[in-house]
Amino acid sequence: MIARKKGMIWMKAKIIDGKAVAARVKNEVKNEAERLRQNGIVPGLAVVLVGDDPASAIYVEGKKKACAQCCIRSFEYVLDKSVNREVLLELVGKLNNDPKVSGILIQSPLPEQIDESEIIAAISPEKDVDAFHARNVGKIMIGKFDFLPCTPSGIMELIADSGIKVEGAGCVVVGRSNIVGKPMAMLLLHKHGTVTICHSRTKDLASLCREADILVAAAGKPKIITADMVKPGAAVIDVGIHRLAAADSNGKKICGDVDFDAVSEVAGYITPVPGGVGPMTIAMLMKNTVTAAKLQSVNH
Numbered sequence: 156m157i158a159r160k161k162g163m164i165w166m167k168a169k170i171i172d173g174k175a176v177a178a179r180v181k182n183e184v185k186n187e188a189e190r191l192r193q194n195g196i197v198p199g200l201a202v203v204l205v206g207d208d209p210a211s212a213i214y215v216e217g218k219k220k221a222c223a224q225c226c227i228r229s230f231e232y233v234l235d236k237s238v239n240r241e242v243l244l245e246l247v248g249k250l251n252n253d254p255k256v257s258g259i260l261i262q263s264p265l266p267e268q269i270d271e272s273e274i275i276a277a278i279s280p281e282k283d284v285d286a287f288h289a290r291n292v293g294k295i296m297i298g299k300f301d302f303l304p305c306t307p308s309g310i311m312e313l314i315a316d317s318g319i320k321v322e323g324a325g326c327v328v329v330g331r332s333n334i335v336g337k338p339m340a341m342l343l344l345h346k347h348g349t350v351t352i353c354h355s356r357t358k359d360l361a362s363l364c365r366e367a368d369i370l371v372a373a374a375g376k377p378k379i380i381t382a383d384m385v386k387p388g389a390a391v392i393d394v395g396i397h398r399l400a401a402a403d404s405n406g407k408k409i410c411g412d413v414d415f416d417a418v419s420e421v422a423g424y425i426t427p428v429p430g431g432v433g434p435m436t437i438a439m440l441m442k443n444t445v446t447a448a449k450l451q452s453v454n455h
């Protein structure tokens with residue numbers, strides 16, 4: 156790991172610009188989508204939003220905008236929060252059979268009367284652009300996958316773009332969710348990192364984090380990673396997104412799982428929130444949608 160040290164003075168961490176990397180990825184996706192269109196294949200993404208959660212509505216809007224930028228057709232389905240499982244399963248079945256739909260995304264969270272795992276299991280694995288279906292999870296585990304989950308694969312893209320070496324690096328992932336922590340650990344492992352996964356019952360989180368050359372914070376707890384938990388020169392990737400009730404002392408209304416100002420004095424690389432991992436998640440969703448369209452054109 157490169158420590159950003161000049162003489163005896165530590166330099167501030169290099170900020171990893173997720174917006175710039177996402178723009179590059181989206182541009183590549185757009186070129187690929189245009190190429191497919193010339194061959195009569197039009198990639199399409201169906202996004203299903205259940206209920207009126209304002210944050211979910213913002214995410215869905217962002218996905219629609221990205222589809223337009225990437226020459227991907229988007230289809231939006233908004234269902235009332237009182238929807239029952241039968242209606243949702245029927246919609247998923249319809250989208251599975253619709254040749255115009257290459258990828259299906261069910262925006263989480265779903266209302267509590269819906270069993271999210273049942274809905275994910277109903278999505279055709281070849282249209283599962285989130286890579287949450289058990290079949291796709293299994294393929295990732297054995298390293299023979301069609302899609303990678305958007306947030307972890309976006310992080311791998313940021314790491315590669317920054318020239319950070321994973322092979323042999325000590326990697327600590329804080330969080331073990333199915334959508335971020337576990338697949339993140341697996342992707343780092345595939346690239347030959349030595350991976351430790353931490354969670355809410357981990358003893359002495361701070362000392363484990365201090366061992367990390369690459370630290371991925373996905374605990375969903377505002378500013379849980381403080382400067383004393385970071386090895387000098389480490390790459391710190393902040394997955395958390397927290398909307399604050401009021402602006403902080405820097406006028407920011409959003410923060411991550413990392414205490415950005417203090418940690419950027421110690422780390423070698425750091426992702427900002429916003430503008431780090433978030434834009435990459437959407438860019439990788441676009442990439443997966445185009446991959447799905449290509450796979451379906453070959454398989455059908």
Ligand code: NDP
Pocket residue numbers: 306329330331332333334335336353354355356357360373374375376379394395396397432433434436
């Ligand atoms: P979950 O709540 O599903 O998982 C959080 C994980 O963190 C759990 O494994 C939990 O442990 C662990 N954890 C909680 N508290 C602690 C603690 N004090 N010490 C160590 N580990 C802890 O969250 P997600 O994985 O879905 O998301 C994590 C964060 O990332 C959220 O802020 C979310 O909004 C954000 N996010 C951002 C995305 C982006 O595009 N930027 C995309 C997806 C998520 P345990 O398993 O023991 O409960």
